[in-house]
Amino acid sequence: MEDEQSFSDISGGRLSLQRRYYTQSCREFCLNCPRLSLRSLTAVTCTVWLVAYGLFALCENSMILSSAIFITLIGLLGYLHFVKIDQETLLIIDSLGIQMTSSYASGKESTTFIEMGKVKDIVINEAIYMQKVIYYLCILLKDPLEPQEISQVVPVFQRRDEKEMKTCSTTSPFVKFPPAGEDSRLEPRSLSL
Amino acid sequence: MVLKAFFPTCCASADSGLLVGRWVPEQGFAVVLAVVHFPFIPLQVRELLARVQRASQVGLAVLGTWCHRRREPEESLGRFLEGLGALFTHKPWLQLSREPDSRRWNCKVSSPGAPCGEDQVMLIFYDQRQVLLAQLHPPATLPDRRAGDATATAAEGGLAAVFHTVARSEALFQSDRFDEGPVRLTHWQSEGVEASILVELAKWASGPVCLLLSSLLSLLSWLSTWRLCRLCPLAFLCSKLCTCQQLRLRLQHLQLVFSTQKAEDPAQLMRKANTLVSVLLDVALGLALLSWLHREDRIGQLADALVPVADRVAEELQQLLEWLMGAPAGLKMNRALDQVLGRFFLYHIHLWISYIHLMSPFVERILWHVGLSACLGLTVALSLLSDILALLTFHIYCFYVYGARLYCLKVCGLSSLWRLFRGKKWNVLRQRVDSCSYDLDQLFIGTLLFTILLFLLPTTALYYLVFTLLRLLVVAVQGLIHLLVDLVNSLPLYSLGLRLCRPYRLAAGVKFRVLERESDGPLRLLMQINPLPYSHVVHNFRLPSCGCHPRQSWSSLCRKLFFGELIYPWRQRGDKQD
Numbered sequence: 001m002e003d004e005q006s007f008s009d010i011s012g013g014r015l016s017l018q019r020r021y022y023t024q025s026c027r028e029f030c031l032n033c034p035r036l037s038l039r040s041l042t043a044v045t046c047t048v049w050l051v052a053y054g055l056f057a058l059c060e061n062s063m064i065l066s067s068a069i070f071i072t073l074i075g076l077l078g079y080l081h082f083v084k085i086d087q088e089t090l091l092i093i094d095s096l097g098i099q100m101t102s103s104y105a106s107g108k109e110s111t112t113f114i115e116m117g118k119v120k121d122i123v124i125n126e127a128i129y130m131q132k133v134i135y136y137l138c139i140l141l142k143d144p145l146e147p148q149e150i151s152q153v154v155p156v157f158q159r160r161d162e163k164e165m166k167t168c169s170t171t172s173p174f175v176k177f178p179p180a181g182e183d184s185r186l187e188p189r190s191l192s193l
Numbered sequence: 194m195v196l197k198a199f200f201p202t203c204c205a206s207a208d209s210g211l212l213v214g215r216w217v218p219e220q221g222f223a224v225v226l227a228v229v230h231f232p233f234i235p236l237q238v239r240e241l242l243a244r245v246q247r248a249s250q251v252g253l254a255v256l257g258t259w260c261h262r263r264r265e266p267e268e269s270l271g272r273f274l275e276g277l278g279a280l281f282t283h284k285p286w287l288q289l290s291r292e293p294d295s296r297r298w299n300c301k302v303s304s305p306g307a308p309c310g311e312d313q314v315m316l317i318f319y320d321q322r323q324v325l326l327a328q329l330h331p332p333a334t335l336p337d338r339r340a341g342d343a344t345a346t347a348a349e350g351g352l353a354a355v356f357h358t359v360a361r362s363e364a365l366f367q368s369d370r371f372d373e374g375p376v377r378l379t380h381w382q383s384e385g386v387e388a389s390i391l392v393e394l395a396k397w398a399s400g401p402v403c404l405l406l407s408s409l410l411s412l413l414s415w416l417s418t419w420r421l422c423r424l425c426p427l428a429f430l431c432s433k434l435c436t437c438q439q440l441r442l443r444l445q446h447l448q449l450v451f452s453t454q455k456a457e458d459p460a461q462l463m464r465k466a467n468t469l470v471s472v473l474l475d476v477a478l479g480l481a482l483l484s485w486l487h488r489e490d491r492i493g494q495l496a497d498a499l500v501p502v503a504d505r506v507a508e509e510l511q512q513l514l515e516w517l518m519g520a521p522a523g524l525k526m527n528r529a530l531d532q533v534l535g536r537f538f539l540y541h542i543h544l545w546i547s548y549i550h551l552m553s554p555f556v557e558r559i560l561w562h563v564g565l566s567a568c569l570g571l572t573v574a575l576s577l578l579s580d581i582l583a584l585l586t587f588h589i590y591c592f593y594v595y596g597a598r599l600y601c602l603k604v605c606g607l608s609s610l611w612r613l614f615r616g617k618k619w620n621v622l623r624q625r626v627d628s629c630s631y632d633l634d635q636l637f638i639g640t641l642l643f644t645i646l647l648f649l650l651p652t653t654a655l656y657y658l659v660f661t662l663l664r665l666l667v668v669a670v671q672g673l674i675h676l677l678v679d680l681v682n683s684l685p686l687y688s689l690g691l692r693l694c695r696p697y698r699l700a701a702g703v704k705f706r707v708l709e710r711e712s713d714g715p716l717r718l719l720m721q722i723n724p725l726p727y728s729h730v731v732h733n734f735r736l737p738s739c740g741c742h743p744r745q746s747w748s749s750l751c752r753k754l755f756f757g758e759l760i761y762p763w764r765q766r767g768d769k770q771d
Binding site: 091117 | 195
């Protein structure tokens, strides 16, 4: 079973959320960001090159031009490999754990798997971002030494959006899979930033 | 709870038989380790399991049956397999089967209470070899629980239990596929041990060689703690010279590598391997440097170039001093003080030049011996270079110290006289500033002194500034050399190579992939090892280095520079506290 909805992220960009239900106990949420657009790529490259040509006209040193080429190439590679996230996936497997995968535009995938035993709670946090309050979903991890304490707060979708939070709180997938021996509450909690 | 059956990928094409593994009731895990083939005698299977259980301390059992239908469905086999459930009692009893078209898998679980449907089973494939060899980071068992192994197995939870089970059941994997034993198994097995005479000889020789080398090394370390070496100037010199520290560090490393005790845990083994690779790389680089130096008489050229360079530096310094004695950058200094300071420093330079000329006949021989030290490793040669640099720029250091002391004196005097100016004083007993009423004479003298010091300050400050800049240049060069030495000393090359070639050996965790699913079959997942990121590898397995470079913050450095306190490049971490 699969369905798709589109949302907008906090800066107004377009996002699409895919939900896949494999079985009762295994679901996947997939957040797709728009691909790198040709227009912005061209704009950035042209800007760098115009600046480089301006400097070249002033100094008449060809090193500037070659360094502009390198800056463009390395910047593009670094952006694609470390910054631009194409897809974020949340795979929830009942009584086994939560897996978060971010695929970068270059094909790199970084995966984190959190076992259900380590999850203390799943909450919606509020945070102050620029001049507004945003809400985001995050996982609280147990401290292995003291089970009552929280050792880490893991935000789930880095490219979060507001609308999606609302849908999550109404048709939440997490309510149906409480971690073993824990009652999973969904309550907003403010955390000091 | 959903039952999760962990099934090794290597058994997916095995013939029908019995599933052998461990049942973890807390999480509902059924970890299949091997498949026992027909024909077998149930008693012998039980004996094998008991034997493995004794060796591995992990409770093994027959979990269910495995049916691989190669041809058309065989009714008789299915019924026979169902009958086996009565023979080996285990709850829940797993019934895995695979259809001939190789896509369809079926999994039935019959537990005594309620018969579960197919939705309640999850099939998770894992690569037995990778899981066997992987080391989880951070370790799943807490360090304080490691003492009692039995409690550790009970306390660990989740996927660590799967890793633990597979790693402990190595005794099960030792039987070969082609053995004609009473029980035939399918599981992961190595491709066969490479038998080489050289490897065997090396294994045999390693014990005595380690013993010999470790005794030699302990003799060396005993010599270094001898009383003669503890005499005052030698010990002081050793604590200041980077070369001595580097040699001591390398001695410790070699003692660690050649110690005859076996490594207790994987972390120690990794540290040993990292140290060995670091030492080997160091020596290889050092030998390359040595061969480069001794080709085409480069040492002679260096020695010929060194003395003129030192002369040149001294000349430049002389010019700088003469410039400072005039009107530097149009500033008007106090003429008398300027002349006194300038002459003082010029005399020092004169002394220095004569010292260099006295040394010049021996420079080549010294350099030759220094070059020989490169066969001890590149780091030793670099440390020697740093020491030589420190010795050759000794005059700059002297100038800096004089300038800093004078400047410090003036700043302290000014600050205390400024307090007098405001009618206050520093109370030593209470460590605070108290108000105090001064006499007229005291105030007069104090104000006079304050004025004199204030007007002489720019001259001293200028000298201080110039020589501090020179000193900082030398310190920066030395710091760079130390950084290089630290990099070679502490980079965990073996771990990085392991991460590059065998990513599954250093596991940060696992990741799952959902496999294509038939409409009515169980959910199938593929469990893969999530390798540790490179930054974590470097961070986790960094070797401890001697830490010769200063670990002070920029703000404290600036503060020290402003108040004229001395800065040392060779200050150690231990000294920082006092």
